[in-house]
Amino acid sequence: MASDHTRSAILSAAERLYADRGFGDVTLRDIVAAANVNLAAVNYHFGSKDELIAELFVTRSLATNRERLNELKAAEEAGGGRAGIDAIFRALVGPTLRGCLGPSSEGSTAARFMIRASIESVPPIRRIKNREVDHLRKFAAAMRRSLPGRAEADLYWGLHFALAMAHHTIRERERLTKLSEGLCDLDDVQGIIDRVVAVSVMALAGGETKAKAPRLVARDGR
């Protein structure tokens, strides 16, 4: 197996290039040029371009998932097997937001790569994301333990909306900055996490009574 030098040179060059320029216009030739290795090395070490991308994404997303589950476990243990709903949401969106937002995203290629992976949608990554359901189910289970009374569907919608806010903030961070003319501070990661968690909790807590048809005002029937 020798030194693995070539292999890791490809991985880091690829991650950096994909992070900077997106999956769309980075070719294997770009990667091997940046890594100073031979073109054939990619297929030798990874089998194919898609498997290279998959390995990059799997590595990073496993790390995020591990971090999420650690936070969840800590919160559940602190609460005697039952975590507060806010702590659950915090464990869900915190690691992702911390990884992809804030000043880190200028420095960490890993974070910038994950942003790319969330903006562009390329087949090998999509395949992996589809297998993420099992991971999310663990959070659904924790929510069920935390809020035994709530309707199942409400829990899933809460989970879904929390992820929506987190991911959309990552995806559209530039547009939000431009739209708000800098008023929304995208560098205050902790503040953003607080905001997302707060809204998620409210969505779950507030929708309780009017769960079925939460209409606030009469609306025209159109």
Added chain:
Amino acid sequence: MASDHTRSAILSAAERLYADRGFGDVTLRDIVAAANVNLAAVNYHFGSKDELIAELFVTRSLATNRERLNELKAAEEAGGGRAGIDAIFRALVGPTLRGCLGPSSEGSTAARFMIRASIESVPPIRRIKNREVDHLRKFAAAMRRSLPGRAEADLYWGLHFALAMAHHTIRERERLTKLSEGLCDLDDVQGIIDRVVAVSVMALAGGETKAKAPRLVARDGR
């Protein structure tokens, strides 16, 4: 200008193919085959592949934006120049959700195309989306009129989260269905709109007092 038959045949064939199979693996040759026209016709009538995609997307998104603004205007007129915040959110997310969700998404190629455009991210479409800021500013202005007291940043976050929930629901409808094992009814479009609007309103109404640092529980300093 003759009959324009070729031109519109290309447009509708392209929209259908992109909707069904995504931008990634539909070539011009696929499109002209489906449209029964010559390969060169695309470049003759549209200039390039990207301009074809852009025209498709612009047409559909102009229609959605028009619908949004109509609803907004109606709501403001009904309220004497000041719409309720829930009506504003409804005007913002309603047209998109109605267009892309529900049974229509099996029938309407337009809706399926817009879903694709929101899932895959292809350069010509991204360029257009970036110009959408002006449109969103009109909603920010309406929100300002509706809630004169609120901090500007809060309004933008509210707008942002509302769009987050709507778009994420469209993007991840399949995953949400699978995750919730069918408990979340993605065909009840009106119910989904109500849900998104309710949460958006709550996010804006609830965050008022603790706007700056909405922490619900003590969190470890990590």
Added chain:
DNA sequence: TTGCATTTCAAACACTTGTATGAAACTATC
């Protein structure tokens, strides 16, 4: 009909892409 502009067509062009090949260089074991 004649002439002119628009539109269609088949074919080729130019280029990029990921992948395969087979020889060469290297490394470690005996």
Added chain:
DNA sequence: GATAGTTTCATACAAGTGTTTGAAATGCAA
């Protein structure tokens, strides 16, 4: 130090891409 296995290398391959070309067909006005 010979040998077997691993890794690197230059190069070629095959396929697919959007685009261009120049001629043929078509439509329309005078």
